[in-house]
Amino acid sequence: MTGRGRLANDAWESLLQAHAVLVKELAAQGMWTDISMREYDVLYTLAKCREPLRLAELNRYVLLSQPALSRLVDRLVARGLVRRDADPADGRGVRLSLTADGRARQRELGLRHARDVTRAMHARVSLDELATLTAICHQLAGIDEAGSPARPPNQTTNRIEAHGYAGAGDARTQDAGAEDARA
Amino acid sequence: MTGRGRLANDAWESLLQAHAVLVKELAAQGMWTDISMREYDVLYTLAKCREPLRLAELNRYVLLSQPALSRLVDRLVARGLVRRDADPADGRGVRLSLTADGRARQRELGLRHARDVTRAMHARVSLDELATLTAICHQLAGIDEAGSPARPPNQTTNRIEAHGYAGAGDARTQDAGAEDARA
DNA sequence: TTACACTCGATGCAAACGCATGGACTTGGC
């Protein structure tokens, strides 16, 4: 294999390992008894995007198959954390948004989670490295400097199954939970 | 929230997004029909560590609960890809290793997967950035420069449930699959 | 030797997942 390939594969493997190590550490913080990290991920995404989100839109941010996400939203709706309204502009779609309860819950969890994330990251790398990491990961995720979502160039099929890690699914930070503390 | 916290949380979120985007793209490559990315992750880890691995050891690399990993290994053993031997030094433990078939299969998938990883990474970031990313992620994962595994400072409980992304679990690169091509 | 605390991996069971598919709706061409 070429040096080019070696470089790329080393980077990918290290990213996977960093992801796994950090998710394990954050998952072990004992704050996910009521709401799982995957569920929080959805709450956070809905909080971040102020206007209602379509399911497919939400699915671009979450490492879950469309049916799995649909049912996860089901559960959040059943618990009164998320609203699922019909989209007046498109009879097929739904508009997902947080309820007042959902928003409060997200903020609450977000504050705690943010502390854990801050502690975990700063314990390992410097401030400069954090900034550098952010820039590179934004490129990898296809996010422009403005922070815009960025939709994948070629909308791939929905075969996931990885993750799981699906899991991907994981947890976003608190950003939306600490709005009060911002600016 | 402080600038420190903001920096750390932005970095974590961007890492999660990069992870999700790349896993989705790699999962969509249509090479995971026979062996899933999670299963490959295990095969890769066993291939990389030449000597047999304990289950708990393996579990540090894979984003899966201990029972889930135990059963995943079950399936790989049933398919003749992995051997599970009693550990002569510790009657409680098992020694996991690849069979010849398992090793061949890992190499085969690894070569294809490495190409996909190389393409995905180089399409997004420069060579320098790949090297920088690797260094930072190694720090995040707690890996020393020598590339040694590095065991977590405080062995956290086994509560995972994330990731999903679970899954977690994802796919390692081909490294062990391209030994032939290496120096 | 025995007793007790601990570690390791397997198993019962309910919850959650992915794949395949279906129904409702939209879109574009005729």
Added chain:
DNA sequence: GCCAAGTCCATGCGTTTGCATCGAGTGTAA
């Protein structure tokens, strides 16, 4: 208007996951 193709989300179903727990083995001390 109408029909074919495509999009969007929900549901059936088998598989996989996590949590709780268990039995077996280890290590230490009395």
